[in-house]
Amino acid sequence: MALRHAVLAALLDGECSGYQLAKAFDVGVANFWHALPQQLYLELAKLEKEGLVAGRQVIQETRPNKRLFTVTGAGVDELARFAASPAKPSFIRDDLMVKVQAADAAGADEVIRQLDERVLVADAKIEVFGKLLRRMRGELDEETFLREGARVGPYLTCLRGREFEAGHRAWCVRAAAVLRARVAAGVR
Amino acid sequence: MALRHAVLAALLDGECSGYQLAKAFDVGVANFWHALPQQLYLELAKLEKEGLVAGRQVIQETRPNKRLFTVTGAGVDELARFAASPAKPSFIRDDLMVKVQAADAAGADEVIRQLDERVLVADAKIEVFGKLLRRMRGELDEETFLREGARVGPYLTCLRGREFEAGHRAWCVRAAAVLRARVAAGVR
DNA sequence: CACGCCATGTAACATGTTACATGATTGC
DNA sequence: GCAATCATGTAACATGTTACATGGCGTG
Structure with a gap:
């Protein structure tokens, strides 16, 4: 359970869609994490079900509709818990x-x-x-x-x-x- | 299929046991790859079955017996193929x-x-x-x-x-x- | 006498990756 | 017209992690 925290941390930057998140995680969210779109859509769905993020639908005319996500209070609490827990050592894979x-x-x-x-x-x-x-x-x-x-x-x-x-x-x-x-x- | 190449590359340094490899991969093999012992034992077994590494048993008296592995010719060929294939981008996970x-x-x-x-x-x-x-x-x-x-x-x-x-x-x-x-x- | 090191594995579970599925719009 | 971008998801498969299982020897 680590991607969830990376997602929550990334979302603190401001409301965004799965697609936008995927862009960020493709570059590497400032090079500290990496994930594919599929994983993010899945994780966002889980986080929403658990109430750690809230999504709202945005209807667009010229483009497909999208859902924008925000971290909830419970999400911030979860991040705080994570911040206080022992960190796993970092590693490169190259x-x-x-x-x-x-x-x-x-x-x-x-x-x-x-x-x-x-x-x-x-x-x-x-x-x-x-x-x-x-x-x-x-x-x-x-x-x-x-x-x-x-x-x-x-x-x-x-x-x-x-x-x-x-x-x-x-x-x-x-x-x-x-x-x-x-x-x-x-x-x- | 990437751990296999990391293992082969690490074994070029000289014959070693699963346990020794595990030590190296715990530090991070010079910080470019990370793996747990369980994964290495499994991978070594696969590599041996495919003839990319050869193991020989060493009977020890005061310690448990161990198996030392070496990269075979086929293993070096596999590494050469890997070296010529497109590399995945590196990423940190921290x-x-x-x-x-x-x-x-x-x-x-x-x-x-x-x-x-x-x-x-x-x-x-x-x-x-x-x-x-x-x-x-x-x-x-x-x-x-x-x-x-x-x-x-x-x-x-x-x-x-x-x-x-x-x-x-x-x-x-x-x-x-x-x-x-x-x-x-x-x-x- | 307890803890850590040596040494190897199996099984169950959690994650991550690849392939498939869909479809309109914008720029070259 | 063709490729890229926007946009979201499901299903199958490959990897990686945690827990379990075993056991002698050396050191404090």
């Missing part, structure tokens, strides 16, 4: 890192290509996070916003997301360079 | 980040405490990774090892693991400071 681990034995060329590609993905994400951060803090500079702004939670997680991508990017560049040098030197 | 995201609404005090705690965990991990790196490169300095050493894969992933922990540590410190300042100022 195909590309598995490939680097195996690169010596499993062929470096393809891995190098994928590392190069990953750098571009990281660049794109870093820009997205940068924009999100600017939008959240509005007119204020970062220090002021963190002192006085409303809801710093999403800002802090987004900061971490950006730093994670920057770190990952730097590592990809380095790993690719190392592997390339070894291929060139014929190290085996 | 309870603590969910809590920070919700901290504004769900009570900051407990979250601050857990951030402080997490800093200590990070310190411990950073030290472990540092020791692993030193052991892997032996006498050589890092540059030389990365140019000429055998098997740089594990070294590179371990580097990333250490940097990840360092980044996470820094973020925890910052997030805790921000939340503390707001609690002190009574921002709500």
